Amino acid sequence: MAVWAIGDLQGCYDPTRRLLDAIRFDPAQDRLWFCGDLVNRGGESIETLRLVHSLRDNVVSVLGNHDLSLLAIAERREEDQRKVNADLQGVLFAPDRDVLLDWLRRCPLLHVDRTLGWMMLHAGLAPRWTTELAERHAGEIQRKLRSDGYRKLLRNMYGDRPAWSPNLAGPDRDRAIINIFTRMRYCAPKGRIAFEEKGQPGTQQPGLYPWYEVPGRAERDLKIVCGHWSTLGLFIGHGVHAIDTGAVWGGKLTALQLDADTLRIVQVPGRDVSDLPPRKPGA
Numbered sequence: 001m002a003v004w005a006i007g008d009l010q011g012c013y014d015p016t017r018r019l020l021d022a023i024r025f026d027p028a029q030d031r032l033w034f035c036g037d038l039v040n041r042g043g044e045s046i047e048t049l050r051l052v053h054s055l056r057d058n059v060v061s062v063l064g065n066h067d068l069s070l071l072a073i074a075e076r077r078e079e080d081q082r083k084v085n086a087d088l089q090g091v092l093f094a095p096d097r098d099v100l101l102d103w104l105r106r107c108p109l110l111h112v113d114r115t116l117g118w119m120m121l122h123a124g125l126a127p128r129w130t131t132e133l134a135e136r137h138a139g140e141i142q143r144k145l146r147s148d149g150y151r152k153l154l155r156n157m158y159g160d161r162p163a164w165s166p167n168l169a170g171p172d173r174d175r176a177i178i179n180i181f182t183r184m185r186y187c188a189p190k191g192r193i194a195f196e197e198k199g200q201p202g203t204q205q206p207g208l209y210p211w212y213e214v215p216g217r218a219e220r221d222l223k224i225v226c227g228h229w230s231t232l233g234l235f236i237g238h239g240v241h242a243i244d245t246g247a248v249w250g251g252k253l254t255a256l257q258l259d260a261d262t263l264r265i266v267q268v269p270g271r272d273v274s275d276l277p278p279r280k281p282g283a
């Protein structure tokens with residue numbers, strides 16, 4: 001029995017298969033935690049989503065910004081769905097899309113396992129959020145995504161404002177919670193997200209902090225595994241284990257064993273980008 005957390009797949013099917021081989025994944029006894037952003041940009045999003053879905057009895061996956069974006073696009077008119085990139089269209093116009101997207105929509109924003117001593121989220125937590133507060137706010141969104149109101153939530157999801165405050169209500173509250181869990185990298189001490197900052201620590205404007213280093217942040221009683229921040233790379237510190245190592249940008253795909261006494265990390269090469277024009281990592 002092993003529990004592995006795996007970084008952002010972003011439609012990188014071959015690296016995913018290679019990583020599962022490298023960790024000798026055994027569906028009879030192992031569990032996989034995916035940090036979100038299963039889809040987009042890698043070119044094989046439909047194959048990747050089908051693979052993860054086929055393993056769903058062994059899998060917990062948290063929603064990332066690209067996953068939520070796919071769900072939102074899937075609710076638009078067909079002519080608008082034809083305007084998105086070919087990789088996402090491969091999912092949107094697949095015969096099994098409804099099965100796959102219904103499963104994806106039911107994924108949580110936060111997964112907490114107190115027995116194991118770990119929690120997983122895609123991007124970050126607000127400075128004041130304890131584990132319990134994070135569970136409460138993730139639960140608010142999860143309930144809506146699993147209810148008949150999910151279309152309304154997805155329609156009102158986009159936007160950078162407002163910053164999180166406990167007094168928010170309605171779509172503003174939903175948007176602020178989703179932005180923290182799925183888009184956070186840097187924030188101001190009171191938690192305002194600096195959406196434009198996507199580089200390595202040290203490159204940010206003065207007064208901004210990586211979300212896990214904000215002065216006065218809440219104590220969290222569980223170790224955290226997350227993804228989303230490819231320019232940060234593999235980072236372990238402050239109880240946070242960030243494992244998006246940029247597979248989609250030609251970096252690596254990373255697995256971290258969560259139930260081992262000592263940290264065990266397995267990496268495989270990411271997508272082959274040698275014949276693609278250079279692109280700047282982001283979003």
Ligand SMILES: [Mn+2]
Pocket residue numbers: 037064065066122182227228229283
């Ligand atoms: Mn992301």
